[in-house]
Amino acid sequence: MTNTPAVSVLIVDDELGMRSFLVKALSRRFALVESAESIESAEEIRKRCHFDLLICDIKLPGRSGIEWHEALQQSERRSDIIFMTAYAELETAIEALRAGASDFILKPFRLEQMMAAIDRCLERRFLARENFVLKRELNAVFNGNSAMIGESQVIKDVDAIIRRVAPTPSAVLIEGESGTGKELAARALHQHSGRTGAFVPVNCGAIAPDILESELFGHTKGAFTGAQKARDGLFNYASGGTLFLDEIGEMPLVMQAKLLRALELKAVRPVGSEQEVKVDVRIVAATNRNLEHEVKEGRFREDLYYRLNVLTLTLPPLRDRPEDIAALVHCFSRKLSRELGLPPVPFAHEDMASMMAYHWPGNVRELKNFVERCILLGRLPVNSFPESQKSAPASESGASTRGYSSEWALEQVEKHHILQVLADHQGNKSSAARQLGISRKTLDRKLQTWEETSLSDS
Known part of the structure; x- marks a missing residue:
């Protein structure tokens, strides 16, 4: 002992x-x-x-x-x-x-x-x-007041929706690419719900189809070979709390029918039992698939789709919200340095600009892993960002050579450069802001200032 x-x-x-x-x-x-x-x-x-x-x-x-x-x-x-x-x-x-x-x-x-x-x-x-400790860390991750981390308008909108619907019992379907933070959003819904039960995540695609029913609903003793004692399912563990069904699109059709019945009756029937057990569970599901398309293809039940799709929360890819990268890097750096027992890595302005220009195909998960790698090495890795994942330089995109008189003031150089990059991106402000290493809000503010100056001069 x-x-x-x-x-x-x-x-x-x-x-x-x-x-x-x-x-x-x-x-x-x-x-x-x-x-x-x-x-x-x-x-x-x-x-x-x-x-x-x-x-x-x-x-x-x-x-x-x-x-x-x-x-x-x-x-x-x-x-x-x-x-x-x-x-x-x-x-x-x-x-x-x-x-x-x-x-x-x-x-x-x-x-x-x-x-x-x-x-x-x-x-x-x-x-x-x-x-x-876990609750305190969750509060730190959610910054105490916010559900999601970021400065972009789209994340602020997601945050507002989470805070509004969290106290309700309604089902929520979270859509988004892999790594966009769907489980974080689900945890935020639970954190702000006021429910006293546990948050129980389950990856529907990671559990073998033949045992998924037992994992979710539980089983009685002797229900099948190897069931030497009765066991509660994840629905029972989540009673009074939130059950997060990740990768719901991977669930077999037969299991989808049983899940639909459990959701409608608010009760589960353990494998091998004739009795149903009442459960008080808030369901949050997530998928990186287009479930509407899956329904049309016959791979997902239409009735279950509408049962889960009371409210859809769509998380954008990180490449569409580069202005959130700085806040995410700061949060991950603080949390990971504490967990690893290593000092955080100071990121220069040029480093942050490179991060904002990178497309992040792995989204927030890739960014977190990158920050962890930096902390472990004590510096940025060599060749951190593949050229194929960066915005094309002007010479490759057919833009004219950038040149300006040495007599120009710095503000004139900045204006010329920003307008040229904006032209290279056919007026797409978000794409131009990514290449420039600034937020979309900053770009809008500069353009508005120049427009007002031009009007006053005329």
């Missing part, structure tokens, strides 16, 4: 022999183990030290363990508590658990039984802390 010295334990029992036994046994594993003979004595000890775990007899002189309100009801001083009793009464056990006990053990017990109860408590505590 592994030692966990960071955990502190307080034993409360009026029997000296039991206190001595547990103190001696648990001191081998925990650095701080103390004992008390009553609730009053225990409270005096707790005034000078916080304990992660309390092991308390129910029958005590004065107040009983179940009446230990300071330990059971004060959230700011909350500790896990294991109750012990020599009276094997069901009502006592129920009362103890209702009072807030983490576990319940009957006297006399073997040391292994007590250690197993302690391990269960510590595992729950670890999972609770891990959940807290």
